[in-house]
Amino acid sequence: MRYEADRKQSTRMTMVETAARVLRRDGIAAAGVTSLMAEAGLTNGAFYAHFDSKEALVAEAIVTALAKTRTAMAAKIEQAPAGQSLQSVISHYLDARHVAHPEHGCAIAALGPELARRPEATRLAIDDAIERIVATIAGAIPEGSGDPVGAARAVFASMVGTMQLARTAHPRRIAAVLQAGADAAMVLGQSIGRPAACTGGGARE
Amino acid sequence: MRYEADRKQSTRMTMVETAARVLRRDGIAAAGVTSLMAEAGLTNGAFYAHFDSKEALVAEAIVTALAKTRTAMAAKIEQAPAGQSLQSVISHYLDARHVAHPEHGCAIAALGPELARRPEATRLAIDDAIERIVATIAGAIPEGSGDPVGAARAVFASMVGTMQLARTAHPRRIAAVLQAGADAAMVLGQSIGRPAACTGGGARE
Amino acid sequence: MRYEADRKQSTRMTMVETAARVLRRDGIAAAGVTSLMAEAGLTNGAFYAHFDSKEALVAEAIVTALAKTRTAMAAKIEQAPAGQSLQSVISHYLDARHVAHPEHGCAIAALGPELARRPEATRLAIDDAIERIVATIAGAIPEGSGDPVGAARAVFASMVGTMQLARTAHPRRIAAVLQAGADAAMVLGQSIGRPAACTGGGARE
Amino acid sequence: MRYEADRKQSTRMTMVETAARVLRRDGIAAAGVTSLMAEAGLTNGAFYAHFDSKEALVAEAIVTALAKTRTAMAAKIEQAPAGQSLQSVISHYLDARHVAHPEHGCAIAALGPELARRPEATRLAIDDAIERIVATIAGAIPEGSGDPVGAARAVFASMVGTMQLARTAHPRRIAAVLQAGADAAMVLGQSIGRPAACTGGGARE
DNA sequence: ACATACGGGACGACCCGTTTAT
DNA sequence: ATAAACGGGTCGTCCCGTATGT
Numbered sequence: 001m002r003y004e005a006d007r008k009q010s011t012r013m014t015m016v017e018t019a020a021r022v023l024r025r026d027g028i029a030a031a032g033v034t035s036l037m038a039e040a041g042l043t044n045g046a047f048y049a050h051f052d053s054k055e056a057l058v059a060e061a062i063v064t065a066l067a068k069t070r071t072a073m074a075a076k077i078e079q080a081p082a083g084q085s086l087q088s089v090i091s092h093y094l095d096a097r098h099v100a101h102p103e104h105g106c107a108i109a110a111l112g113p114e115l116a117r118r119p120e121a122t123r124l125a126i127d128d129a130i131e132r133i134v135a136t137i138a139g140a141i142p143e144g145s146g147d148p149v150g151a152a153r154a155v156f157a158s159m160v161g162t163m164q165l166a167r168t169a170h171p172r173r174i175a176a177v178l179q180a181g182a183d184a185a186m187v188l189g190q191s192i193g194r195p196a197a198c199t200g201g202g203a204r205e
Numbered sequence: 206m207r208y209e210a211d212r213k214q215s216t217r218m219t220m221v222e223t224a225a226r227v228l229r230r231d232g233i234a235a236a237g238v239t240s241l242m243a244e245a246g247l248t249n250g251a252f253y254a255h256f257d258s259k260e261a262l263v264a265e266a267i268v269t270a271l272a273k274t275r276t277a278m279a280a281k282i283e284q285a286p287a288g289q290s291l292q293s294v295i296s297h298y299l300d301a302r303h304v305a306h307p308e309h310g311c312a313i314a315a316l317g318p319e320l321a322r323r324p325e326a327t328r329l330a331i332d333d334a335i336e337r338i339v340a341t342i343a344g345a346i347p348e349g350s351g352d353p354v355g356a357a358r359a360v361f362a363s364m365v366g367t368m369q370l371a372r373t374a375h376p377r378r379i380a381a382v383l384q385a386g387a388d389a390a391m392v393l394g395q396s397i398g399r400p401a402a403c404t405g406g407g408a409r410e
Numbered sequence: 411m412r413y414e415a416d417r418k419q420s421t422r423m424t425m426v427e428t429a430a431r432v433l434r435r436d437g438i439a440a441a442g443v444t445s446l447m448a449e450a451g452l453t454n455g456a457f458y459a460h461f462d463s464k465e466a467l468v469a470e471a472i473v474t475a476l477a478k479t480r481t482a483m484a485a486k487i488e489q490a491p492a493g494q495s496l497q498s499v500i501s502h503y504l505d506a507r508h509v510a511h512p513e514h515g516c517a518i519a520a521l522g523p524e525l526a527r528r529p530e531a532t533r534l535a536i537d538d539a540i541e542r543i544v545a546t547i548a549g550a551i552p553e554g555s556g557d558p559v560g561a562a563r564a565v566f567a568s569m570v571g572t573m574q575l576a577r578t579a580h581p582r583r584i585a586a587v588l589q590a591g592a593d594a595a596m597v598l599g600q601s602i603g604r605p606a607a608c609t610g611g612g613a614r615e
Numbered sequence: 616m617r618y619e620a621d622r623k624q625s626t627r628m629t630m631v632e633t634a635a636r637v638l639r640r641d642g643i644a645a646a647g648v649t650s651l652m653a654e655a656g657l658t659n660g661a662f663y664a665h666f667d668s669k670e671a672l673v674a675e676a677i678v679t680a681l682a683k684t685r686t687a688m689a690a691k692i693e694q695a696p697a698g699q700s701l702q703s704v705i706s707h708y709l710d711a712r713h714v715a716h717p718e719h720g721c722a723i724a725a726l727g728p729e730l731a732r733r734p735e736a737t738r739l740a741i742d743d744a745i746e747r748i749v750a751t752i753a754g755a756i757p758e759g760s761g762d763p764v765g766a767a768r769a770v771f772a773s774m775v776g777t778m779q780l781a782r783t784a785h786p787r788r789i790a791a792v793l794q795a796g797a798d799a800a801m802v803l804g805q806s807i808g809r810p811a812a813c814t815g816g817g818a819r820e
Numbered sequence: 821a822c823a824t825a826c827g828g829g830a831c832g833a834c835c836c837g838t839t840t841a842t
Numbered sequence: 843a844t845a846a847a848c849g850g851g852t853c854g855t856c857c858c859g860t861a862t863g864t
Contacts, residue, residue: 011822027322029234033857046823047858054857102318108369112317113307116372117232127375153370153382154363154389161366164313165358167321170332177358184359184393191392192385212842213846238833251847252834259833421843437732439644443837456843457838464837512728518779522727523717526782527642537785563780563792564773564799571776574723575768577731580742587768594769594803601802602795622862623826648853661827662854669853 012050014040019061020068024110025103028058028118059122062115065107066129070136077140085140086155086189093159094178094185099166109163130156141189151192155185217255220245224266225273229315230308233263233323264327267320270312271334275341282345290345291360291394298364299383299390304371314368335361346394356397360390422460424450429471430478434520435513438468438528469532472525475517476539480546487550495550496565496599503569504588504595509576519573540566551599561602565595627665629655634676635683639725640718643673643733674737677730680722681744685751692755700755701770701804708774709793709800714781724778745771756804766807770800 018040022031033054034044051057073089080088098105108115108130115126137152145151162181166174223245227236238259239249256262278294285293303310313320313335320331342357350356367386371379428450432441443464444454461467483499490498508515518525518540525536547562555561572591576584633655637646648669649659666672688704695703713720723730723745730741752767760766777796781789 027234027319029232030322032855034855043824044858045825045860049822102321108373110318112369113315113372114232114319116307116369117235123373124375127373127378130370130373150381150385150388153385154367157366157370157382157386158359158363158389158393159366160369161362161364162359164317164321164365165335165362167318168313168328168331168335170329173332176355177362180355180358180397181362183355184363184397187359187393187396188363188389191396192389216846237831239831248848249833250835250849254846437644437729439642440732442835444835453844454837455839455845459843512731518783520728522779523725523782524642524729526717526779527645533783534785536783537788540780540783560791560795560798563795564777567776567780567792567796568769568773568799568803569776570779571772571774572769574727574731574775575745575772577728578723578738578741578745580739583742586765587772590765590768590807591772593765594773594807597769597806598773598799598802601806602799626826647851649851658828659853660829660855664826 011042011046015042015047015050015057016061016064019057020065020107021103023058023061024065024105024107025101028111028114055119055122058118059125062107062111062122063125063129066126066133069106070129070133073133073136074139077136080140083142086137086142087186089137089140090155090159090182090185090189094162094166094182096175096178098163099174099178102167105163106160109160109167112160112164145190145192147192151189154188154192158185158188213255216247216251220247220252220255220262221266221269224262225270225312226308228263228266229270229310229312230306233316233319260324260327263323264330267312267316267327268330268334271331271338274311275334275338278338278341279344282341285345288347291347292391294342294345295360295364295387295390295394299367299371299387301380301383303368304379304383307372310368311365314365314372317365317369350395350397352397356394359393359397363390363393421452421456425452425457425460425467426471426474429467430475430517431513433468433471434475434515434517435511438521438524465529465532468528469535472517472521472532473535473539476536476543479516480539480543483543483546484549487546490550493552496552497596499547499550500565500569500592500595500599504572504576504592506585506588508573509584509588512577515573516570519570519577522570522574555600555602557602561599564598564602568595568598623665626657626661630657630662630665630672631676631679634672635680635722636718638673638676639680639720639722640716643726643729670734670737673733674740677722677726677737678740678744681741681748684721685744685748688748688751689754692751695755698757701752701757702801704752704755705770705774705797705800705804709777709781709797711790711793713778714789714793717782720778721775724775724782727775727779760805760807762807766804769803769807773800773803 015036019031019036022036022039025031026035033047036057037044037047047057051060072092076088076092077085093106095105098109102110115123118126134149134152134156137155138148141148141151141155159181162177162184166177166181169177220241224236224241227241227244231240238252241262242249242252252262256265277297281293281297282290298311300310303314307315320328323331339354339357339361342360343353346353346356346360364386367382367389371382371386374382425446429441429446432446432449435441443457446467447454447457457467461470482502486498486502487495503516505515508519512520525533528536544559544562544566547565548558551558551561551565569591572587572594576587576591579587630651634646634651637651637654641650648662651672652659652662662672666675687707691703691707692700708721710720713724717725730738733741749764749767749771752770753763756763756766756770774796777792777799781792781796784792
């Protein structure tokens with residue numbers, strides 16, 4: 001009986017990882033419990049031994065996906081040559097392959113507003129994961145910025161929006177959209193919060 | 206023609222406008238034909254006299270919503286004091302009231318990835334509407350930019366992402382997210398495509 | 411106002427004839443009021459100016475179709491060379507072209523049991539029309555039969571069943587089914603009610 | 616397999632048998648999935664665990680019903696006194712009780728043309744079942760017939776038509792219709808394919 | 821304990837027969 | 843006679859329990 005002390009844990013993890021993939025690919029509403037389980041190699045009925053509801057799995061899967069996205073970003077930053085952390089993060093996030101394969105990319109870009117309509121508990125967990133991502137990106141913001149977190153937030157928002165526009169765009173425009181988005185993210189990472197040298201007075205007052 | 210000249214046209218318009226609102230508020234999957242019709246003061250039975258399918262209404266409603274968003278932007282630009290067009294567009298788009306009320310804001314920000322999962326016909330129509338929005342924003346990009354359309358695209362993507370993050374964010378962080386997003390959009394509008402004065406060499410090569 | 415005294419009558423007739431065709435082709439349940447009207451070149455709403463319900467049209471259309479079938483049979487009998495009336499009726503009824511086109515054939519063969527499930531009023535009207543067909547066929551039964559009506563009934567039943575089996579049969583068996591049915595109908599027309607010469611004793615006693 | 620060996624199989628069989636009954640009674644179009652399930656003591660939600668579609672159940676139910684009809688015929692033949700097989704089959708098929716209760720009788724007589732309008736897959740399966748019935752009836756055709764299968768086909772067609780006419784006929788005529796049909800079927804069984812002794816030359820040439 | 825097999829309702833889009841306003 | 847709308851019905855699917863073993 002103990003011989004598989006963590007069999008349940010393992011099954012649960014499989015479910016979460018499968019869900020993280022399927023949810024990003026199909027959307028939350030379109031991903032049924034049955035198909036989620038089938039894709040995990042299990043059957044319908046086993047679901048509720050692991051989660052109280054579909055919502056519970058959704059929350060955990062998304063948080064997990066975001067954590068993995070964050071980890072990948074951190075790795076990119078660490079591995080990047082000096083001064084190229086930001087660029088490395090951006091070009092990885094906006095990789096053209098992610099456009100056609102949301103299941104391997106950022107859950108915010110893949111699910112966006114569907115997340116905002118989730119119950120509060122789910123939203124709070126997601127919000128937390130997002131903040132971690134922002135903090136990680138902040139680590140890639142060049143020195144000299146007065147507000148690296150604000151800059152990171154701007155970079156992230158810009159990338160999320162870019163990815164979504166790329167996915168909606170006509171195929172022949174995808175590359176241009178990604179390019180413009182990458183340029184934009186770089187600019188944001190370098191300019192926001194800067195003690196205002198040349199951004200001039202224009203911005204806002 | 207026995208009814209008042211264009212009663213059907215009028216009902217149809219009501220349906221489209223109601224749908225534009227309900228879809229942005231609840232999401233596409235969650236908005237059933239019955240609830241869409243009820244909210245328009247009709248019953249489900251009348252639906253298929255006006256549209257071939259739910260998808261047909263969805264496409265038209267979203268395109269309409271985007272067109273209205275574009276019109277509002279154009280108006281802001283026209284009414285803004287000289288040199289403040291961009292700021293005006295941005296601060297209107299990222300209005301704090303839009304965070305809690307997606308039904309009055311941009312359909313891309315409200316539906317995002319759900320749009321990318323629609324059938325091709327719908328996607329093409331949406332893509333077209335987006336391009337018009339981008340072109341309109343381009344009209345607010347300050348002179349001197351070598352690539353006003355690219356800058357506009359960047360501004361739009363940034364605003365879309367910002368709005369979504371604001372909607373997912375914890376209430377107490379909403380204002381900050383919006384602020385950072387507005388700053389970012391301004392920077393993008395002023396820097397992208399610029400002949401590169403002070404953005405320095407960093408960007409990408 | 412009188413100038414089109416029978417415009418309404420004419421429209422009504424169009425509806426009945428169209429229905430007679432469409433009902434046999436698609437079945438009663440599958441033929442919607444809307445499609446019936448459309449195929450008659452009219453719109454939905456005009457229906458209830460002519461008939462109280464779909465059932466009323468169904469009854470009239472089927473009776474009309476059966477009357478026309480009867481008329482055609484009578485014509486065949488009249489035109490047939492002496493002694494070949496029966497054969498003429500049978501080979502016309504079991505024409506191979508009717509197999510693929512129930513809309514031009516006998517309504518009993520085309521609708522069969524659906525008719526038996528109609529409300530009593532409809533059934534009575536149909537029953538009456540059938541009796542007339544049987545009486546007409548009886549006129550083609552060779553002299554010498556003690557019970558020409560019984561023989562006619564048997565011939566008709568046999569043809570109805572044959573046509574249905576032909577329509578369900580695999581294409582390559584259709585011809586054989588029709589042939590066997592025609593032979594059978596001829597035999598019945600010549601033997602039933604006969605004072606029992608060679609039918610022998612087997613039958614029933 | 617955790618449930619009693621074949622609980623699902625048993626449920627499925629119940630569904631098929633219930634459907635075989637309800638479909639013959641109400642017609643295919645009128646028998647909804649919900650009512651089919653309710654009559655089997657289940658709810659609609661369980662349906663699609665057993666069948667891919669209503670059509671799949673329809674096909675199986677009809678084939679099953681026809682197989683049972685065939686079995687009953689074979690039993691009648693076997694139990695009949697020598698030389699009375701055919702009469703036994705006929706009088707069982709045309710039993711007056713079947714007129715009011717199509718759910719216990721032949722599916723062809725009960726559904727007829729509705730079957731011809733089914734998708735090809737269904738039709739092929741039905742066609743096969745019909746051929747088996749014909750082959751069984753052929754076993755009851757008296758020796759001496761040159762074409763027992765043709766005779767059997769004719770007998771079957773005649774009975775199908777007779778039963779339908781009986782069901783449509785006015786109550787007071789039902790007995791006569793059945794009687795005429797039974798006589799006819801006997802004649803067919805004894806005459807068709809016969810080397811033509813007394814059927815004379817009339818038939819067809 | 822852990823997974824399976826099986827079933828339950830409610831709701832999804834879509835369509836139908838019918839009625840009302842014009 | 844039309845145009846437009848109405849409810850209720852269709853099949854199919856979803857999320858979720860529960861009975862049943864291993």
